[in-house]
Amino acid sequence: MLELKVQPLTPEAFAPFGDVIDTRTADYFPINAGRTRRYHDLAKVETLGENARALINIFVSQPIEMPLALDFLECHPLGSQAFMPLHEERFVVVVAPKGETIDSQDVRAFVTDGHQGVNYHAGTWHAIQSVLEREGRFLVVDRGGEGNNCLEYPLAIKVVID
Numbered sequence: 001m002l003e004l005k006v007q008p009l010t011p012e013a014f015a016p017f018g019d020v021i022d023t024r025t026a027d028y029f030p031i032n033a034g035r036t037r038r039y040h041d042l043a044k045v046e047t048l049g050e051n052a053r054a055l056i057n058i059f060v061s062q063p064i065e066m067p068l069a070l071d072f073l074e075c076h077p078l079g080s081q082a083f084m085p086l087h088e089e090r091f092v093v094v095v096a097p098k099g100e101t102i103d104s105q106d107v108r109a110f111v112t113d114g115h116q117g118v119n120y121h122a123g124t125w126h127a128i129q130s131v132l133e134r135e136g137r138f139l140v141v142d143r144g145g146e147g148n149n150c151l152e153y154p155l156a157i158k159v160v161i162d
Ligand SMILES: NC(=O)N[C@@H](O)C(=O)O
Pocket: 074, 081, 126, 127, 128, 129, 150
């Protein structure tokens, strides 16, 4: 079984897998007579295939127990998938590069700090949402449309936090 210890999420380390959504590291410009800071175009939304469209969702998830035991990773070949916590919830992110197969050497585990969201690029292998400590409410932006947009790859992983 592959055992991984989570590392703090950073945009650089996550770049091969997608985007980190974080107003603390993003540029903005003023709108609405200066009352609003627009943090603009923070992540690459991909909606591929027939009748593809962007979906706005809310996920309400029960917390996981650590160590986290995974028996598969999944991917969405036809679109990106973004998770943004609505109440500074922390969550565990396990990813592997897009591809037909997964090399265990390439799997990475991260933990967010409550201010961060993630956007998985189309095809990035990832664990299903794994929120820590308390029930989590997340804004989720992903892809709707025709075709199978959820593939699973069997892989046993134990994720530890420290
Ligand atoms: N299935 C679904 O909507 N969610 C998963 O893709 C996930 O990444 O949590």
